[in-house]
Structure formats: structure tokens, C-alpha cells
Amino acid sequence: MKKIYIGMSADLLHPGHLNIIEQARQIGGEIIIGLLTDKAIASYKRLPYMNYEQRKIIIENVKGISKVIPQDTLDYTANLEMLKPDYVIHGDDWKKGIQAQTRQKVIDTIAKWGGKVIDVPYTQGISSSQLNKVLKEIGTTPEIRAARLERLLESKEIVTICEAHNGLSSLIVENTYVEENNKKIEFDGIWISSLTQSAAKAKPDIGYLDTTTRMEVLNDILDVTTKPIIYDGDNGGPIEHFIFTVKTLERLGVSGIIIEDKIGLKKNSLFGTEVIQNQDTKENFALKIKAGKTAQVTKNFMIIARIESLILEKGMEDAIVRAKCYLEAGADGIMIHSRQKTFDEIKEFTKYYNKFENRKPLIVVPSSYSQVTEKELANCGINVVIYANQLLRAAYPAMVNTAKSILLNHRSQEASEEYCMPIKEIITLIPGAK
Ligand code: SPV
Ligand code: MG
Numbered sequence: 001m002k003k004i005y006i007g008m009s010a011d012l013l014h015p016g017h018l019n020i021i022e023q024a025r026q027i028g029g030e031i032i033i034g035l036l037t038d039k040a041i042a043s044y045k046r047l048p049y050m051n052y053e054q055r056k057i058i059i060e061n062v063k064g065i066s067k068v069i070p071q072d073t074l075d076y077t078a079n080l081e082m083l084k085p086d087y088v089i090h091g092d093d094w095k096k097g098i099q100a101q102t103r104q105k106v107i108d109t110i111a112k113w114g115g116k117v118i119d120v121p122y123t124q125g126i127s128s129s130q131l132n133k134v135l136k137e138i139g140t141t142p143e144i145r146a147a148r149l150e151r152l153l154e155s156k157e158i159v160t161i162c163e164a165h166n167g168l169s170s171l172i173v174e175n176t177y178v179e180e181n182n183k184k185i186e187f188d189g190i191w192i193s194s195l196t197q198s199a200a201k202a203k204p205d206i207g208y209l210d211t212t213t214r215m216e217v218l219n220d221i222l223d224v225t226t227k228p229i230i231y232d233g234d235n236g237g238p239i240e241h242f243i244f245t246v247k248t249l250e251r252l253g254v255s256g257i258i259i260e261d262k263i264g265l266k267k268n269s270l271f272g273t274e275v276i277q278n279q280d281t282k283e284n285f286a287l288k289i290k291a292g293k294t295a296q297v298t299k300n301f302m303i304i305a306r307i308e309s310l311i312l313e314k315g316m317e318d319a320i321v322r323a324k325c326y327l328e329a330g331a332d333g334i335m336i337h338s339r340q341k342t343f344d345e346i347k348e349f350t351k352y353y354n355k356f357e358n359r360k361p362l363i364v365v366p367s368s369y370s371q372v373t374e375k376e377l378a379n380c381g382i383n384v385v386i387y388a389n390q391l392l393r394a395a396y397p398a399m400v401n402t403a404k405s406i407l408l409n410h411r412s413q414e415a416s417e418e419y420c421m422p423i424k425e426i427i428t429l430i431p432g433a434k
Contacts, residue, residue, distance in 0.1 A: 142253025
């Protein structure tokens, strides 16, 4: 009996996929689906809507499929060497772009035992990209969005999160991507920063914006995005308030909150010891974490403890002791903050942290040590990087330059040409304007 191998994600199954399976049925034989795992898919594009188990249930019930096995990398080689199929069938769209190299490697591999690749002509009028676009326009649900952070943590070497301070900036985090080495690279999620949310309202980052006001901005962001969200909860407020915040965020589909172990009037951490800021006792802070974990109603919501020991020059040992204590109290992750110009201090922390038996995801915010790369962070076991303020920092000088140009030229032509997007683009930027 001939063996036919088909690699696919089978997330949004459409007639194009069924056409490929039909071609396999016409050849006749054992049809084996190499179902790409979340990790394999996340290595070159967005996470699929359905997780591996959900996708598996669907595809194994399609007529003609003999077996479904996981394909853990974009590269087919390991599965092909194991199965030695006579044919590999794929839509002919993989002849160009992102998958062309993969195809060539498949051809070379199966040629060793006389196997052949069959490229099935692309089914016109329907594609996963079209369906993805429509799904994005429909939006998401709180449950699906909330669970996405955990799935990303399981599937990606490092999860990248970028700050948004209003609906418009969140659209940038949602939609911007670049292509590099045939991979589509985009941010994985959104950071609701206290600093940039305050600054966008021309308020200092001293905890002045109340939770209700912050939720209004968060709602604008929820309206136009589907990516998971991490909320900057400052120090979480009094325990009695914190448990309400947790429930509110869960209801909205936010994936997690980060709370910092400080007490008293909030000051931005990047001031360090230039201003008075006090650290809470680890015992008090552990109580707050426990209260939040007890109050939460969903399974996936993450309460992440942020340690300010390095910011406040309390030493590495204090940071380590606190990390242990907070994890024991039930924290789902640790954010370790630093305002040093180099990554050394955080790197040192990871050496101890990575040895913890109950280690949970580690999060960093490289604002002052911005030279560090995602690869270097991942090599030290860091699981999430937050770009906490860059979009707002970029927008402000652009607006100042525009204002100066208008003032200097007593008209707007120079500014329009040099700094502004065309009017046509701004009026159509947000769908539904026409
Ligand atoms: C924020 O973005 O508001 C943060 C990170 O909390 S930092 O500004 O570095 O404290
Ligand atoms: Mg903050």
C-alpha cells in the first residue's frame, strides 16, 4: 500500500485542504497527516486559532485520513525519514515565498527512496489568509484571548509584548509585521503600561489614573485587537481593591496582571533612588498575591510578581529571596526589573532563578539596557520581553517636530510632506469610515 504524507496546520479547514486530501484519495493508500504543532506554527507565523488537540480531532475525522501524527518543526525531514512515504502532497502555493525552501528539502529527502512531491493547484477563491482576515475583523472572545498568553508561553522561545496606550497604538501592535528569513514576525501581545497610559493623558505616573479610567482605555484596545494583554497593575493597591481588579480583568479577557512589590505613593521605577519609593515587606506582598489567586475565577489568569530590589539597590540576594517567596505564595511568573545600562544584573539573576524547582515564566522590561537582543534574553531562559514605552516615546518627538515645522514655516505644507501620512490614508485608516 502506498504511503501518502500531507503536512498541514488544519486550523481553518477549507475546500482547498479537502481538495488536497481528495488528490491523495485518488492515488489511494494510507493517508498520513503531519499536523503542525503550535510550536511549529509559532516558529513562522501567528499561533493557530485552535490548539493542537482541537485541530487533531477535526482532521482525523475527515474522510480518507488514516492517521494523524505531530509535526513538531516546519521542516518535514524527521517525519519523512521515519515514515518513508511514496508521496508528499501540498498546495502549489508552497512553491514560492516562505515555504519554498521547505518544499525543496522535502523533494531532496524523499528522492532517496524514490518518493515524489505532488503540488496540487491552488484552490481559487478561498485561502487561510482570507479567512484569517475575516476572523480578525470579527474579533475574539475574552476566553480565547485570555488563554492565548499561556499557549504562547508553551509554544515560543520568547514571547514579545509591546506597549499600547490607546486604541490607535494598539492597532499598530496588533497589525504590524515584518518578514525576515521567510518568517512573519509580529508582536505576540500588548502591555497596558501605567507610564504610557498616564503620559497619554498628560498625567504623571504616580497612580493618579484610577482603575475605572484605565479600564476605559483598555476597552478601546479590546475593541480593535485580538492579541493577549498583560496589565500593569502598579502595586495592586490595597488587597481589598486588588481582588476586584483581578476579577474585572478576567471578565475582560486580559491574560494577566503584573504587580510590583512597592508601597506608598507610586513613583516610576526608572527614577530608582532619585525619589523616595519604598518596597513592601515580602510577607505583606505574598499575602496580596495569595488573595489575588484565591479571588480569581478563571484557570488561566496570571498574577505576576514584579521585584523592585535591583531598582532600589537592595541587592541580588534580596531579589532572589523575594522571587522564591512570591512563587511559593502562588505567583504565576516573576518580572525582574533593572535600570542598569547593561543586561549583566538581570543575567546574574537568571543564574539563580533558573535553578528554582518551582520556576515559573520570567519577564523583563529592557528599557535602560535596550541593546540586549531577544536571542540573548532567550538564551538566559527569559520567557517574556516587554517593550514598555517605545511607541509613545516615538510618537511624541514626531508631533513636536511637526508642530515646530508649522510654526517655522507659517504653513503646514513642509510638515505634511516631511512628517505626516497622506490625508487619504488617515481618513481610511480605520475601517468603516466611508
Ligand atoms: C510601565 O510601563 O509603566 C512600567 C515599566 O511599569 S517602567 O516604566 O519601567 O516602570
Ligand atoms: Mg508602570
